[in-house]
Amino acid sequence: MFKISLSAGHAKTTPGKQTPDGSMKEWEFNSAVVKYLMAELANYEDVAVLRLDDPTGQRDIPLQERSDRANAWGANVHIDIHANAYGSTWNDACGIETFVYKKSLKEAYSLAQKVQSNLIKATGLKDRGVKEGDLHMLRETKMTAILVECGFMTNQEEAKLLKSDNYRRIVAGAILAGLVEQYGLKKKAKQEETKVTSYQLNDQEKRMIEELTKLGITDGKNPERTVNQLYLWKVVYGVIKGIREGKIK
Numbered sequence: 001m002f003k004i005s006l007s008a009g010h011a012k013t014t015p016g017k018q019t020p021d022g023s024m025k026e027w028e029f030n031s032a033v034v035k036y037l038m039a040e041l042a043n044y045e046d047v048a049v050l051r052l053d054d055p056t057g058q059r060d061i062p063l064q065e066r067s068d069r070a071n072a073w074g075a076n077v078h079i080d081i082h083a084n085a086y087g088s089t090w091n092d093a094c095g096i097e098t099f100v101y102k103k104s105l106k107e108a109y110s111l112a113q114k115v116q117s118n119l120i121k122a123t124g125l126k127d128r129g130v131k132e133g134d135l136h137m138l139r140e141t142k143m144t145a146i147l148v149e150c151g152f153m154t155n156q157e158e159a160k161l162l163k164s165d166n167y168r169r170i171v172a173g174a175i176l177a178g179l180v181e182q183y184g185l186k187k188k189a190k191q192e193e194t195k196v197t198s199y200q201l202n203d204q205e206k207r208m209i210e211e212l213t214k215l216g217i218t219d220g221k222n223p224e225r226t227v228n229q230l231y232l233w234k235v236v237y238g239v240i241k242g243i244r245e246g247k248i249k
């Protein structure tokens with residue numbers, strides 16, 4: 001089992017730690033990214049995730065308590081998620097940076113570089129690089145640990161991004177991509193695919209599928225796959241077209 005601890009920095013109730021106009025608390029961004037990352041990681045084989053902050057945002061869990069939990073659980077990797085600030089008023093500071101305790105920690109530095117480059121690729125924001133930081137969650141955790149600062153709350157353009165659901169998903173996807181690259185995480189086989197192999201068609205269904213395949217309405221594969229509206233419309237349209245052209249009588 002590959003264990004990943006995740007921490008959304010601070011809490012919703014933490015004073016300061018917000019955009020200069022107070023429209024977003026840093027934790028709201030951090031928490032959304034943790035949530036999306038956890039949902040993504042649930043699709044991977046043999047991965048366990050532990051969330052270290054308070055998911056309700058009420059309690060700013062002390063850093064010592066967070067690092068103690070990650071250590072006691074035996075996490076293989078820790079990722080701390082933040083949004084940056086330069087002072088407390090609007091200004092031009094911008095971009096994304098990733099911290100490691102020491103660049104000489106090879107695994108952490110390598111993971112940080114992969115996550116950082118994926119973040120820059122996915123967002124197109126300024127690359128502030130991988131930096132060393134004497135930060136509690138990097139220093140006091142026993143496993144490979146990185147801390148990402150995913151844009152500045154004090155920059156008006158970046159604050160807009162940090163507030164958007166789309167940007168939060170993009171950030172989670174980029175962190176995931178870095179993890180997958182570094183550790184070769186494997187995606188679970190999709191449920192619908194495993195279901196299909198076990199589904200037994202009866203004779204009537206088999207004859208129906210055979211006929212529909214001949215008419216070009218289906219390829220007859222994956223009988224249990226869930227379809228969307230567009231697919232349904234295509235099938236209906238195929239039938240109408242077949243009748244119009246005299247192929248279906």
Ligand SMILES: [Zn+2]
Nearest residue numbers: 009026082083
């Ligand atoms: Zn922070």
